[in-house]
Amino acid sequence: MSASLRLILFDVDGTLVDSQAAIVGAMTDAFGSIGLPVPTRPEILSIVGLSLDHAMTRLAPQANVETQAALVEGYKSAYHQARIQAGAGHSPLYPGARATLEALNAVPEYLLGVATGKSQRGMDGLIEAHDLTCFVTRQVADQHPSKPHPSMILTAMAETGVTPEHTVMIGDTSFDMDMARAAGVRSIGVPWGYHPVDRIGADHVISSFADLLPLLNGLWKA
Structure with missing residues (x-):
């Protein structure tokens, strides 16, 4: 690891x-x-x-x-x-998403991945439509039990060799946060999604994508 x-x-x-x-x-x-x-x-x-x-x-x-x-x-x-x-x-990127992904991907020690309820076909189509080539691990519904089972996160960590204390899960639903908790990793919630952010149980909450890189840098400063 x-x-x-x-x-x-x-x-x-x-x-x-x-x-x-x-x-x-x-x-x-x-x-x-x-x-x-x-x-x-x-x-x-x-x-x-x-x-x-x-x-x-x-x-x-x-x-x-x-x-x-x-x-x-x-x-x-x-x-x-x-x-x-x-x-x-069909499924537009949220404002700031692309710029944030590019900024995170530019940090040498940061690896990006997805853990999604989408199918493999759906995820492949989205990556093609938006030219998203930054994800080194892609965990989709076809390969795993449904969230909040921790399988997606555990597999992503195994594939990349990253430990739980150096992993975060970012999402908009309680399923994402419960999955993160079950996998022993920190969670970050976003308020623009489909579950009320004050009820999803995230360890941290950002108000916009612009807040994400500073938050991560602070979490991993030590």
Whole structure:
């Protein structure tokens, strides 16, 4: 394990990109296509960050396994088609996200990664659309149990050789913070995402991306 490297993990939806319109639209299509009542916008946003099978269990708890599986496939198809049509505008980066990623990536000892409820296909499409080549480790829903299980963070640390005290998880939901806690790493919450920031249980909270680099430098000053 390296004593000098630092691992900075980002959630994606609601943290790096504003995907709420895309998520709500795809979920609306998925439920509508099989004739189920569409959940409300707050209900849909409350499950962002979970793997799709877990999300559908929460959104359609009375549906049988086959129906929930159909919702998952309907969502994937609708989201994929909308992303192809819209390109980078499908899930735009939040203001300051790109500049912050570039600034962090310029620090030699900082390694960047993602830990996301997105699928591999969804993450690959997002990276291509926004030309995000800075992530050295990419942990997605296809490879892991759903958040808040710590598997994504534990695997990212194993891949990079970085210890828990030198790792942080940045996200917008309680799922991200609970995952960080379970993995034994510090958490940083952002207020522009999908869960109320005062209820997600983050160790630290930033008000804008401009606050992130100074905070990290302060945390790891010693």
